[in-house]
Amino acid sequence: MRRNSKLYKELKARFPENVVSLSDSVLMENSRDFGQLTGEPRMPLAVVFPTKVEQVQELMRLANEFQIPVISRGAGTGVSGAVHVIDDAIILNLSKMNRILEIRPQDEVAVVEPGVINHHLNLAVSEFGLMYAPDPASYKMSTIGGNIATNAGGLRCAKYGVTRESVLGLDVVLADGSLIHVGKNTFKGVAGYDLTALFTGSEGTLGVIVRAVLRLRYLPVDERDVALIFEDLEGAVEGVQRIAKARIQPAILELIDHATMKVLDGQYGTAHAERGGAMLLVRLDGYGAEKEEAALREVFRNGSVRLSARDDESATALIEMRRTSRGDTKDDAYRTGEDVAVPKSHMVEYVQRVQQAAMREQVQLRLISHAGDGNLHPTFFVDSSDGPNPLDRLHRAVQQSVRIAIEMGGTITGEHGVGLIKKDWLPWEQSDQVIELQHKIKGLLDPTNILNPGKAI
Incomplete structure (x- = not known):
């Protein structure tokens, strides 16, 4: 208490x-993100809302003097517990550093502070015929700094990649308060190690991002949306492979299972679940969108697949429904969602094995997927009064879903990050040697371990 008063x-x-x-x-409000929390939230010692870089540097110098951890955050829309307060800490909330510093349309580059909302950046650059491609489901709320810190994904990843592919350079305040610039101002550049990629996705454990140079993309001149309804989930997953074999490149390719279709029907008053057992949502964009749509329809011309009519606005509406929903409630003790990724060639087998795991443990399963890049989101849930040891069964099903992904050459997290919640699973995927190397990097950049300790690695 005496130290805190000082x-x-x-x-x-x-x-x-x-x-x-x-x-x-x-x-x-700043004690946690949207990820699961065991017990009551722990309150930070204080929340600091800097408006300029010098204040971030001063806070890090102060944190070093008092050996107080600092957790940097934006809107807190993450779901991996990366900003959960787990011990005495100061929250560094960067949401007020929210200026778009520069838009260079001819270079297709924007320079922003970390608190800029993803959607606001897209509105600003759209008048130049450009867009910022990464579009996590929280794009109307989440900040660019948070997106970079978690290497956020989104629906457009199928064509444009995750956040890392759009980050050219960063200004970073290190643990000792010093300010460095890493990366470049150009699309290409291979001087030195790629430290920009190192900080991207580091979940605030290596430094505080205070400025970002971002690559912009062309705003599509045409977009074609198609909904495909299949008899069952396996057929929809196989449909993903058929699209790939036809060498069609969707900007968005989303898979929704029957259970999630029913949830969406309940939320929006639709009746899609009555038409089939699973759905693919496809967006084709650019000058070739019309030809790609024709090719897509040819792929599924014969068979039992139902395709939305041309220019059917319901397909566009479904994509927006999918963007904002993966189920009817937030995760809690009896409902857990994951975000594994597997090689696309193993998606059918993964779906089958995860369904079997859910049946063995007698828990319910919903499954959606950024199917274009093999990123699956199985959500397991069980009623608290449903059979013996419901939480044990739920946890076993979740762990099996992750282990199955790893067995197939996949990963424990495709886009949500490790944070706090998945840290114990990291050794399932990475060797002791690789984890030790990451700890050495952390020790070099943050020798006193005050940057978001206990997270990510």
Whole structure:
């Protein structure tokens, strides 16, 4: 308590009054993200809302003096517990560093502060016929800094890749308060190690991102949306392979199982679940969208697959429904969602084995997928009164779903990140040697372990 009183005195002395908050409601709001939490949330010591880089540097110098951990965050829309407060810590909330510093249309580049909302950047660059491609489901809320820190994915990953593919350069405040620039101002550049990629996806454990140079893409001149309804889930997954074999490149390729179709029907008053057992949602974009749509329809011309009519607005509506929903409630003790990824050639087998695991453990399963890049989101749930040891069965099913992915050459997380929730699974995927190497990198950049300790690795 004595140390904390000295800390609060220094915070008050070094920062303007509106930069530091000790309000109970603000502390609670900044204590966690959307990921599962065991027990009651732990409150941070304070929340700092910097408006300029120098304030971030000053906070890191102060944190070093007091040996207080710092957890940097944006909107807190992540689902891996990466910003959960688990011990004494100061929250560095970067949401007020929200300026778009520069848009260079001829270079197809934007320079932004970390608190810029993903959607706001897209609105700003759209007048130049450009877009920022990464589009996580939380794009209307999540910040660019948070997207970079978690290497966020999204629906358009099938064609445009995850956040890392759109980050050219970063300004980063290190643990000691020093400021460095990594990366480049150009699309190409191979000087030195790729430190930009290292910081991207590091979940705030290596440095604080305070500025980003981002690659923009062309806003599509044409978009064609098609919904395909299949008799069963396996048929829909096989449909993904048929699209790939035809060398059709969707911008968006999403898979929805029957259970999730029923949830969406309940939410939006539709009746898609009555028409089949699973669905693929496809968006084709660019000058070749019309030809690709014709090719897609030819692939599925014969057989039992139902395709939406040309220019059917319901297909577009379904994509937006999918973008904002993966089920009817948030994860809690009796409902857990995952985001494994497997090689696309193993998707059918993965779906079959995960269904079998759910049946063995007598838990319910919903499954959606960014099918274009093999990123699957199985969600397991069980009623608290359904049979003996429901939580044990639920946890076994979840762990089996992850182990199955690894057995197929996949990964424990395709886009959500490791955070706190998946840290114990990392040794399932990575060798002791690789994990030790990552700890050495962490030790080099953060020798006193004050940057989001206990997360990611």
